[in-house]
Amino acid sequence: GIQVEQSPPDLILQEGANSTLRCNFSDSVNNLQWFHQNPWGQLINLFYIPSGTKQNGRLSATTVATERYSLLYISSSQTTDSGVYFCAVEQGDAGGTSYGKLTFGQGTILTVHP
Amino acid sequence: KAGVTQTPRYLIKTRGQQVTLSCSPISGHRSVSWYQQTPGQGLQFLFEYFSETQRNKGNFPGRFSGRQFSNSRSEMNVSTLELGDSALYLCASSLGVWSGELFFGEGSRLTVL
Numbered sequence: 001g002i003q004v005e006q007s008p009p010d011l012i013l014q015e016g017a018n019s020t021l022r023c024n025f026s027d028s029v030n031n032l033q034w035f036h037q038n039p040w041g042q043l044i045n046l047f048y049i050p051s052g053t054k055q056n057g058r059l060s061a062t063t064v065a066t067e068r069y070s071l072l073y074i075s076s077s078q079t080t081d082s083g084v085y086f087c088a089v090e091q092g093d094a095g096g097t098s099y100g101k102l103t104f105g106q107g108t109i110l111t112v113h114p
Numbered sequence: 115k116a117g118v119t120q121t122p123r124y125l126i127k128t129r130g131q132q133v134t135l136s137c138s139p140i141s142g143h144r145s146v147s148w149y150q151q152t153p154g155q156g157l158q159f160l161f162e163y164f165s166e167t168q169r170n171k172g173n174f175p176g177r178f179s180g181r182q183f184s185n186s187r188s189e190m191n192v193s194t195l196e197l198g199d200s201a202l203y204l205c206a207s208s209l210g211v212w213s214g215e216l217f218f219g220e221g222s223r224l225t226v227l
Contacts, residue, residue: 031214031215031216033215033216035218040220040221041151041202041204041220041221041223042218042219042220042221043204043206043218045215045217045218048215086157088157098170099145099162099164099169099170100145100146100147100159100162100164100169100170100206100208100210100216101147101159101162101170101172102147102149102157102159102206102216103159104156104157104158106156107156
């Protein structure tokens, strides 16, 4: 199956700093999503971005599908940005075996200090 | 628009018991997927249902099963619970068309003693 690798595994920042999280995947994808997991465990949708670039406030994401990677940018970080960020992909060219099946990376644990 | 609703949020069971978890998808969504999250294995796909049919299944033993009702609500069941089944179980819903965005509920946290 498809492999998803996220880097860095841990990231510690001071409030106001910028950061870039990376997601590499081993095969073509139909779907790529970035999530932020809150302290209660819920996965909050950040971006649905199988290709291209999107921005939402201080966050933006870029997926270069042909080179099999995606980047999540966080600018002017705040303490509320702390938590775990996951990249998840749905493998492409898998016929019906990919329905509803996201393969997750291991996550990046972000800690933002005041 | 209400999000994905999972019940119960927390539960404690003992080894050998069984458990049923419920998931109500976003209105209009016809696909429901289930995931297990543990510290050791991360987030893993269990199964996916669309229009009451299981379309996809992950690599979990037969003790893990699910079903979907005509109103798209879904349940998953784990029988003969083991300590290793302690986990956060997450449900996600989507429109169900080929390759759509998934939206997750808050999860059901199961502890097996």
